[in-house]
Amino acid sequence: MGQQWNGLEQDGLTPRERASLPESLTRALNWLNLRLDEPVALDDLAAVAGVRPRTLEAHFKLYLGTTPLGWVRRTRLARARLQLQVSDESANVTGIANANGFTELGRFAAQYRKQFGELPSQTLKAARGKGNDDVDDEALRLSWRAIASAFMVGPGPNRAALDDLERAQELAPHYALPKAIAAWCWGQRAAHGFSDTPQQDRLYSLNLADEAARLAPHDALALSLCSGALTLSRRLSEADRLIERSLAMEPWSPWAWIRRAWLSAYQGDDESALREMQITLRVMPFEPMRHLAFIGMGCVHFNAGRYDRAARWVQEGVGAVPDSFWAERIVVAGAALAGANSEARRAAKKLLRKDGNLTVATARAAWPFPPGFMDRLGAGLQIAGVPKA
Secondary structure (H helix, E strand, C coil), rough: CCCCEEECCCCCCCHHHHHCCHHHHHHHHHHCCCCCCCCCCCCHHHHHHHCCHHHHHHHHHHHHHCCCHHHHHHHHHHHHHHHHHHHHCCCHHHHHHHHHCCCCCCHHHHHHHHHHHCCCHHHHHHHHCCCHHHHHHHHHHHHHHHHHHHCCCCHHHHHHHHHHHHHHHHHHCCCCCHHHHHHHHHHHHHCHHHHHHHHHHHHHHHHHHHHHHHHHCCCCHHHHHHHHHHHHCCHHHHHHHHHHHHHHCCCCCCCCCCCCCCHHHCCCCCHHHHHHHHHHHHHCCCCHHHHHHHHHHHHHHHHCCCHHHHHHHHHHHHCCCCHHHHHHHHHHHHHHHHHHHHHHHHHHHHHHHCCCCCCHHHHHHCCCCCCCHHHHHHHHHCCCCCCCC
């Protein structure tokens, strides 16, 4: 049987997603999952799949975004990294490389360094030197409690997360995770209007993100959170580089995929954003990730002018986590732009009772969506009766 990581097969797909693939591709993946430590020939793999090599290559590119041998190499590297990170004292780089089909240690080290930015020996050394015993237990508990609040993206949970993270940083000043979570939380405060000091909050967010990335340059989760902070501060190119590094290290991380998806949405790449939001839902179809993916799907539909779809996705997302009422701006503006002015005005009044500081000006300045998106958002809010400034 193929080894599983957190309910995923080694190919990183949920059972539901794998079931939707062509039978030829499913057969190939099932066969590969049992033989990741063996040499793989394309002709042999195509014979197992029951299709021609060219057809199999086309299926891999269409459904998995890579070639068959590229998928094998990427999966072997990801599995080797996981084993290096969780290995016991008896493990060594050579044994783990061989167990994953790498017989030439020099080539393995070069490919590993290209993919993850460090040598396998460095991963192994760091894993043995940074165990949880080196981090204050209370700081660990507070950080993981805070991450759930941080992903609710609401003023109350945001404040609760920052309270936990302040204490966690006091207890473990060199621990990157609470700094990375806090960086994203301060970015939320600035972008979503959770405070009256957005410029100060944004600067604090960036400082924490820089510090966390410096402390843990190979921690995929920390880099994902730092990317979120950079995104909300409109440093999209830097955020893009960080999230690509994060996904290279942990190709099936829902934390990375949700940030990748939102970054695509902010860049106006609707097609990629929709695909990446769906990948997020397939990897983690529950909270605290689900409502952010739903809201993100709504934003993509809004950008494409599909206002009814936008409203359905956003309303369900906010319904699951009511503190994320900042997203209701999309529903209000969409109703107005669709010509449902009475509905838009009712929704605007309801939203203003929750977000008393909301104006068209603050909404237009809040998010790093493309100018066309923000222009239509502002126009829809103004039609619905949201104050201009």
